[in-house]
Amino acid sequence: MLSRLFWLPIALALGLHGCSGDPTEPTLEDPDLTVMFVGNSLTYTNNLPGLVETVAEAAGYAVETISIAGPNYGLGDHWVTGTPRTIREQRPDVVVLQQGPSTLAESRAYLVEWTDSLARVAREVGADPALLMVWPPDDPDYSFGAVYASYLAAAEAVGGTFIPAGMAWVEVRKSDGTLALYGPDGFHPDPLGSVVAAMTIVETLFEGSVRDLPPNMTPSRRNPDIRMPPATLETLVGAVQRAVERYARR
Template sequence: MKKGLTIFLLFFSVSVFAKNQRDTVRVLFVGNSYVYYNNLAQMIGLITDSMDTKIICRKSTVGGANLGEHWNGLRGLQSKEIIANSKFDIVVVQDNSMWPIQHKDSLFYFGQLFCNYIKSSGAKPYLYSTWAREKTPETQSQISEAYESLAKDAGATVVPVGDSWALARQKNASMNLFHTDGSHPSSLGTFLIALSFIKKITGTLPKKYATVYNYFDRDGETFRIMQLTNEEIQFCVAVVNEIVQ
């Protein structure tokens, strides 16, 4: 009887443990300030804490970096070494925000090199299709088309963040996605970016959201990285569900 009970309890414990396990997706962002502004990597992790799939992010960034600098290891960047020496499921590449408009050939050349390199490491290449600057919304089509063309040629997946931004601006211009410089994201903009990546990677979005997101420093102290209203959250959710498939 005791032996049977022990086996049952062991089976029950293993079953409960397995049920409570979550899938994890390890993601590396190769980019610039459009990644590290407002702690995008940490926000993605925090938002997916409530989901069946947890996204764990790492980043290789420096302000204003382009893919050529990443590829050639300039400005202290070690993106290729990080890809080669780590195990990622997805590597996201993002060029300088102006390169799809001003230096498209460079985007295509180094983007193709990175996509091939990422695939050779066993990861999947994703492209971070960024947004038009606040004063030049008409350039969004150029940016989106450049990344979509690269994705088609390189066998990569596009995350259409810029299209999410364009729709958000069209639906409600009072929802301010921009930092005061008219280029970088506000906290709300970063939240929209995070949801775009989460939807593209997992195929879904969380059912519940916090309005305050805190993170822990190395000493275990919490600090706030974002605070949103329910209206802002639901607005972003609706936009992403419409754009990201």
């Protein structure tokens, strides 16, 4: 896992883009949850797993993350490159599954199929499978609704948790359209977009946890440092709470 400091005013510094193809190792002695991320560049851009640890710690929880993410990976790619073995070896509490937006019928079918395969492995070791809804490209030809439908279908097919990060983005944009969630390429997240996703993950796993987050979140370990104006935090907290209340499945 790659970690760097992020300073988050309304205009955010660029985060680190990198790949974590080799699984990161857990280090906490007694975490509240160990969460394994299985995804692609939407997970490793800005170090989403590290942001989850930072947000969780600020909310009073100890979360250990393990990350397996490769560029352009779908869940089927993970199946053939050893991720099932890593799940069995690491025995996490939650396995968070993520690929691209999956808005087309064939990509939705692919998402559902490989979610089922990986969810079976997760449950072998007592882990709960969770689907992390992402977002479409910043293009009117793509819709958040189609991403939502695909990821919800995959979660429901396995009786898994549904984490509505993409819908939290929608709620943020409704509240304040000036906040940048997309990065320069119009697809990968700006650091603030990754923070919204991290907050949504934590709120879904620990209901009510983001309510009292401070605007400055400084982790005790080598994870991203999150700072933003109180007004921005208020916008994000409200958006995440609405999205989780309306769309999450646990």
